[in-house]
Amino acid sequence: MEQAILNKARTWLNSNIDAEAKEQINTWINEKQEEELTEAFYKDLEFGTGGLRGIMGTGSNRMNKYTVGMATQGLANYLKKTYPAESISVAIAHDCRNNSRFFAETTAAIFSANGIKVFFFEALRPTPELSFAVRELGCKSGVVLTASHNPKEYNGYKAYWNDGAQLVPPHDKNVIAEVGKIRSIDEVNFEKNERLIQIIGREMDEKYLNKVASLSVSPDAIKAQHDLKIVFTPIHGTGITLVPEALKQIGFTNVHVVEEQSEPNGNFPTVVYPNPEEAEALSIALDKARELDADLLMGTDPDSDRVGIAVKNQAGEWELLNGNQTGSLLIYYLLEAWKQKNKLNGNQYIVKTIVTTDLIDRIAEGYNVESYDTLTGFKWIASIIREFEGKKEFIAGGEESYGYLIGDFVRDKDAIASCALIAELAAFAKNNGKTVYDMLLEMYQRFGFYQEKLISVKKEGKKGAEEIQRMMANLRSNPPQQIAGSRLVKIIDYQEGVSLDLSSGKEEKLSFPKSNVLQYFTEDGSKISARPSGTEPKIKFYISVNTSLNNTAAFEQKQKELEQKIAQIVEDMQLS
16 A cells, blocks of 8 residues: 555544544555555545535545535634634535535534634525625625535535635635645534524525526516426425525416425435436426426526526427527527617626637627636636626626526526526517527527537546546647648647647737646637546546528538537547
8 A cells, every 4th residue: 555645544543533434444454455545545635616525435535524624624724814803704505415414514613613603504505595695794705515416425515705706716725725734633623612603594595586586687578478387306406495486586487396306315316417417317307398398497406506408499309408508598598688678888798618619709799798718617707707896797607517697696606596597588589489499599590500519538536537637648749630620720728828829830828827728729610628627537528619500491400510520529539
C-alpha cells in the first residue's frame, strides 16, 4: 500500500472518529484491501464546479460527517477572517438524499459552535430557494446538502457566498486553503449552540414564490390557457415542495403530479438515475402524459435546480428536448414576449456557458440583446450578474446541462422558476395556435438549425483521473487537421488562456479564468469541446453542428444530415 495513503488513514484512526468508521479503516488495512483504502484516502474531496461532492462512506475522499465537518470548519474560519468585525449568519438547506438531513444538521451545529448565526430550513427545500434565502436574509454564506442529479450513492455540499452564488475565486481557493490547515478531525468544533440556530420555512417559501410569480410576462396567455394539461414529476426530489404551487400561483389549474414519484426518497426507487437528462428517469411521466394526452411534461432533479421537458412533435409523438433546445426556446420566448410588451430598451442581456449552443447568441443578436459567455458552472453566470448589477438588466441565462435562470433574485440555476416560465411558454404558443414544437421549428427557421450531442466518457477512481489527464494532454499536443471533412480553423484553450487562429497563426489572450477546457472549431461552423467534469468521474465532449432551415418541411432531412455529421465527428475523434 502507498505510504502516504496509509499515513492518512492512520491519522483518521488516531482522531476522534466514531467506532464504526475506525472498524472500517482497520478492516481495509488488516485485510490488505488496497483498492478500497486507496479510493477512500488517496485525496481529499475538493470544491469543483458544484462544490463538495462524492460517494458516501468512510475516508477523506468520501462524503461523511468528518469531511462535511472539515469543510464547514474551514468555511467558518474563512468567514470569521473575512468579516472580523461583523455579525455573521448563514442559511442551510438540504434535499431528499440519504444522510442529507444529518449532514445539514452537522453543518448547522458546527457553524453555531463557531459563533455563527444559522437560518436552518425546517425540512427539505430546493437549491434555488437556498440561494434566494442567502440574499433575502442578508447572510454572508449558505450551504445546501445535495448531490444534484448524481446516483443515490452520492451526496454533496454546495457552498454559497453573500450574493447567493456558489463560491468563485478567490473565495473557493481560500476556503480550500482553510480546510487544508485543519490537520485533524479533532480541530472541528461539533458542539452545537442551539441559541444560534433559527428554523425557517413557510415564510421564506411565500417570499420566493411571489418573486417567481413576478417573472410572468404573458399573464393574458396563461389566463386564456389556464387549463393547459401539464404533467410534472419531481423524481422523488424537492420539486414537490414548490413546483405545483408555483404553477398554481401564476394561474395554471390542470397540473398532474406523477404520484409514483411524488414522495421524496433518497433511494430513488423508480429510476436508475434521478436525472431528467436521462430518458429513463422520465419514462413513467411519459406514460402518464400519453394517457392524459397532455400538452407538456416537466421533470426536476432531486434538488430542483435542473428541469427536463417533453412535448409532442409534428406527428403527435412525445419527444424529449435536450438542454440546449429547452434553453434556446426559453430565451426565444422571453425575448419575443419582452419585445411584444415593449420591455426591450437596449439595456438587457443574457448569459450562457461556453459549451452551450451558440444558437442562443444568434437569437440574442436577432433581438439586439447582448449575450455573454462564461465558463461551465452557474457560479460564473452569477458572477456576470454581479458585475452588471445596477447597470444592466439580466433577462435569463442557461447551460446545456438542463439548468436555467430567469431574473436575478436567485443566483443559481432554478428549476422552480424555469417550470413556471416553460409552462407560460407553452400557454403562449397555444394561445397563438401553435405547439411548443412549432415554436422550436420556427426558432430554427429564423436563427439557424443547431444540433448538439454530449458524449460522457466515465473514468472512475485514481486511475481514471490520471487517464483523463492523459486524454486532455493528447488533445492539446495532437490536434487533428480536419474533423468530419472540414478543416480545423481555430483552437481555444481555456487552461492556457489563448485562442489560436490556425489560418493566420494569430494568438489572442482570453479574459476568462483558467479552466481545463479545450475547443476545436471547424471551417463549416462545427464546434467540439472537451472538458473533464468538475463533479463526476467523467470527461465530457460537447459536439455542436448547424445548418440553415429555410422551411419546416425540410426539417427531417436537415436533421438527418446533422446527425450524420455528428456521427462522423464521433468516429473521427474516436469517441465511440
